Each structure stands twice: as C-alpha cells, then as structure tokens.
Amino acid sequence: MMERFSSRVRGIEISGIRKIFEAAGPGSINLGLGQPDFDTPQHIKDAAIAAIREGKTGYTPNTGIPELREALSTKFRKENNVQYSTDQILVTAGASEALHIVMQALVSDGDRVLCADPGFVSYAALATLAGGRPVGVPLDATFHIDLEKAQALMDGARLFVLNTPANPTGAVESAETIRTLVEYAGDAGVTIVSDEVYEHFIYGKKHVSAARFGDNVITINAASKTYAMTGWRLGYLAAPAEVVSQCLKVHQYCQACATSISQYAALAAYTGDQAPVQQMRDEYHARRDLLCRGLSDIGFSFPVPEGAFYAFVPMKPALVQNIIESGVILTPGSAFGANAPDYARISYAASRENLMQALDRIKKATGEYHG
Numbered sequence: 001m002m003e004r005f006s007s008r009v010r011g012i013e014i015s016g017i018r019k020i021f022e023a024a025g026p027g028s029i030n031l032g033l034g035q036p037d038f039d040t041p042q043h044i045k046d047a048a049i050a051a052i053r054e055g056k057t058g059y060t061p062n063t064g065i066p067e068l069r070e071a072l073s074t075k076f077r078k079e080n081n082v083q084y085s086t087d088q089i090l091v092t093a094g095a096s097e098a099l100h101i102v103m104q105a106l107v108s109d110g111d112r113v114l115c116a117d118p119g120f121v122s123y124a125a126l127a128t129l130a131g132g133r134p135v136g137v138p139l140d141a142t143f144h145i146d147l148e149k150a151q152a153l154m155d156g157a158r159l160f161v162l163n164t165p166a167n168p169t170g171a172v173e174s175a176e177t178i179r180t181l182v183e184y185a186g187d188a189g190v191t192i193v194s195d196e197v198y199e200h201f202i203y204g205k206k207h208v209s210a211a212r213f214g215d216n217v218i219t220i221n222a223a224s225k226t227y228a229m230t231g232w233r234l235g236y237l238a239a240p241a242e243v244v245s246q247c248l249k250v251h252q253y254c255q256a257c258a259t260s261i262s263q264y265a266a267l268a269a270y271t272g273d274q275a276p277v278q279q280m281r282d283e284y285h286a287r288r289d290l291l292c293r294g295l296s297d298i299g300f301s302f303p304v305p306e307g308a309f310y311a312f313v314p315m316k317p318a319l320v321q322n323i324i325e326s327g328v329i330l331t332p333g334s335a336f337g338a339n340a341p342d343y344a345r346i347s348y349a350a351s352r353e354n355l356m357q358a359l360d361r362i363k364k365a366t367g368e369y370h371g
Contacts, residue, residue, distance in 0.1 A: 170305020
C-alpha cells in the first residue's frame with residue numbers, strides 16, 4: 001500500500017508537538033503546545049458575531065478583504081517601519097498556510113531551504129513537501145544564529161527561513177544579525193522568509209523586521225499568538241507584488257480565501273484596543289521568570305528565553321519521558337531537528353498555578369531519575 005503514497009508525504013513525519021499533545025492523559029499539565037491560555041479579547045469576538053449577523057459569510061476576495069489588508073499595511077508602517085501596499089499583502093488561513101504557499105511558489109525540486117536547527121517543526125516538513133531539501137543551520141551556545149555558519153551555507157540556497165523571536169528557543173536576533181543575513185542573502189540570490197508571529201512577546205529586547213533591510217524578504221505573521229486567536233486560523237504574508245502574485249496561485253487552489261468571519265475579527269484586532277496584547281506580554285514575562293527560576297532551583301542550566309513563550313532546556317530523552325509519565329507534557333527536542341536530541345521545549349503559555357504544579361512534578365521526576 002505504501003507505494004501508492006507520494007515520496008514527499010512519505011518523507012515527513014507527523015508533528016512531534018501534535019503527537020505529544022494528543023497523547024496527554026487525564027490530569028496532565030500540558031506544557032507541550034504553543035497555545036495561549038488567554039481567551040480572545042471580547043471586542044474581537046464581538047466583531048465576529050456582528051459579521052455573522054450581518055451575513056458576511058460568503059467568499060471574500062482571494063487576497064483578503066480590502067479593509068483588513070489596509071489595516072495590515074498600516075500596522076507594518078507604524079509597528080515595523082516597513083512599507084507594504086495592500087497589493088503586497090495576502091491574507092491566509094494562519095501563518096501555516098502562508099508558509100506552505102511560499103514554499104510551493106518558490107521552491108523547485110532539489111532546492112535547498114535553510115532553517116535553524118533546532119527550529120520550528122513545520123519549516124523542514126513544508127520544504128520537503130515542496131520538493132526541496134531542508135538544511136539545518138546550527139545555532140551558537142545561546143541559541144542564536146551562527147552568522148559564519150549561516151553564510152557558509154547560503155550560496156546556492158533558495159530560501160532562508162528566519163524566525164525571531166524563535167520557536168522553540170525563545171532567542172531574539174539583533175538588528176545587526178538580521179541586517180547581515182538579509183544583505184548576504186541578497187548578494188547570494190537567496191530569499192529570506194521571516195516568520196514574525198511572536199513579535200509582540202519579547203522581554204527586554206526589541207523586535208526588528210527583516211524587511212527593513214532588503215526587498216528579498218517575505219514577511220509572515222498571524223493574529224494567532226498576538227491576539228490569542230490560534231483557532232481562528234488567520235495569518236498573512238507580505239512581499240514584493242510579483243511574489244504575492246505567484247503565491248496567490250497556490251492560495252486560490254488550496255484555500256480560495258481565509259474564513260470571512262476570521263477576517264472581520266482580525267480587522268477588529270488590528271484596528272481596536274491593543275491593551276490586551278500588553279497585558280498578555282506582561283503575564284508571559286512573569287510566567288517566564290517563574291518557570292526559569294523554578295527550573296534553575298531544580299538544577300537545570302539554560303539560556304533564559306528572550307521572547308515567545310518557550311524555554312528550551314537540556315534534558316536526556318529518558319528524563320523527558322519520566323517527566324511526561326509524571327503528568328507534565330513536554331515536547332522532546334528531537335521534534336525540532338537533529339541538533340537537539342537532549343533537550344525539551346517547555347511552554348509557559350499556561351497559568352502560574354499550573355506552572356507551579358508542573359515544577360513540583362518536574363522536581364520529583366528529576367529526583368527519581370537521578371536517584
């Protein structure tokens with residue numbers, strides 16, 4: 001039977017994150033999924049309800065409703081110091097679809113796609129589905145991009161996927177690093193795909209959009225994390241118009257348009273009260289400090305995450321399994337590439353109460369493992 005399936009599909013595995021998530025037992029504390037535990041702000045939900053009542057339930061333009069694309073253009077200009085016109089923005093069913101259609105539109109058979117290792121699980125899989133060849137870019141000891149190694153891999157590559165703040169490490173790249181990557185990639189004929197979905201969750205540093213430094217950049221983002229809208233599946237990509245026109249071909253046939261209701265909700269998100277974003281960021285900051293102090297007290301040593309809502313912690317696979325069996329769901333480092341088998345990703349997108357209970361279980365499981 002297996003010979004009936006494409007080599008592209010047979011060449012990838014089910015996400016390690018989803019495997020762990022779906023295997024969680026009753027009473028487990030799930031720190032394995034990047035799922036904000038906040039509710040979508042009320043004014044956003046109200047906008048969605050209003051859209052339903054007003055009958056805005058049909059197809060929208062393939063690229064997204066004009067009002068939302070205008071709001072996103074304004075957001076880029078004010079927040080990111082980047083100029084994208086509305087015809088350079090394509091609204092998608094989450095950042096996941098944006099990543100997929102970029103790979104499908106730009107990657108040919110055998111093309112090398114560079115992405116951080118450890119890095120987000122989707123990059124290598126989506127590159128493979130597009131017929132490309134994912135190549136891991138090693139990180140330094142603090143989980144930042146090693147510029148020398150990245151540049152050595154750049155020549156002849158098709159794409160470089162940049163993710164800052166990074167999943168799973170929480171690393172935030174500096175403006176100098178991002179500028180160097182974009183400029184070197186431009187000279188090498190490489191397109192930068194900048195995944196910026198965690199841009200608003202940074203603690204002590206600043207987010208810098210790669211598109212500030214060159215026109216060889218495709219920016220990908222979403223409402224999912226910023227506004228606690230993961231299930232609404234609303235993302236977008238922004239790029240030079242000729243790139244968007246090619247991505248649109250893929251989008252038309254695999255999706256047609258993002259959900260109309262989600263688009264009107266996102267319009268309210270991007271044009272309405274931004275106070276909830278600040279409140280979530282402050283809470284994530286407090287949770288990060290709580291988790292990192294607790295793990296340090298247990299005896300773990302690791303770089304304190306600078307952004308997103310994950311800690312990437314050295315742990316042997318047997319210890320990870322022991323902790324999972326104790327009722328705390330973590331994601332093994334092996335899910336994020338070949339360079340981190342002895343790590344685990346721990347999400348602090350969970351309540352402080354749950355984090356404290358999880359730390360107690362981790363402490364006990366670690367003691368049993370070493371004992």
